[in-house]
């Protein structure tokens with residue numbers, strides 16, 4: 508693949524699963540700095556499992572994951588925390604913290620053992636509060652927030668961690684359409700302006716087609732990867748769901764219910 512050598516994260520012939528249970532294999536993709544990528548696929552196909560493998564939270568079965576040309580498994584825990592941040596669907600146990608306190612936790616990989624914040628740490632916290640429209644909510648407890656506000660706080664914490672790679676498992680679950688779009692546009696801006704590589708799982712295929720630079724489709728076979736346009740041209744979305752229920756309209760890039 509042209510330009511592959513310069514990519515920030517690469518998965519090659521990756522197989523994922525649990526013990527002897529194979530969930531998905533033939534996973535191949537490469538993403539550069541500043542790219543926003545969605546992982547899509549039907550329920551239970553392995554999106555969250557892949558996310559946990561990419562985040563170093565669970566071992567792969569076989570194949571390679573490399574970040575900046577280093578094997579992911581060889582990164583020490585402290586290097587891993589400076590390389591990638593993971594935003595999972597499960598809400599944090601620390602909901603009693605204020606918005607500002609939770610975002611400040613993102614600076615943990617850089618602070619000393621008593622957690623003293625430098626001016627640099629404070630700058631990252633302020634920038635993250637600002638970027639995710641949270642300045643007015645900074646002293647609110649996280650348990651007082653709406654789902655959309657809490658999701659913004661969790662992503663802001665990942666931004667404060669200032670890692671080149673950010674992984675998010677279903678960041679738009681439970682949100683209405685407006686707030687789904689808001690979150691995805693904030694992620695797009697974070698990728699493009701701050702030059703982060705961002706990968707997230709989603710069921711919002713229409714929105715991913717409109718907002719992402721790349722999409723990985725987990726289909727249980729070849730797992731196609733490419734730009735939304737390439738995947739539409741190659742008719743990969745048509746094959747995602749059983750055709751008697753929904754059909755993909757390539758002109759609008761969206762799914763329609765078959766009447």
Ligand SMILES: Nc1ncnc2c1ncn2[C@@H]1O[C@H](COP(=O)(O)OP(=O)(O)OP(=O)(O)O)[C@@H](O)[C@H]1O
Pocket residue numbers: 525528530548549550551552553554555556557
């Ligand atoms: N801890 C586990 N141990 C064994 N199997 C698991 C475990 N977690 C998930 N699985 C199985 O792995 C497969 C993939 O699950 P995963 O949660 O990755 O799918 P998904 O694509 O994220 O699904 P969804 O869209 O419903 O969230 C499923 O068959 C699931 O039952």
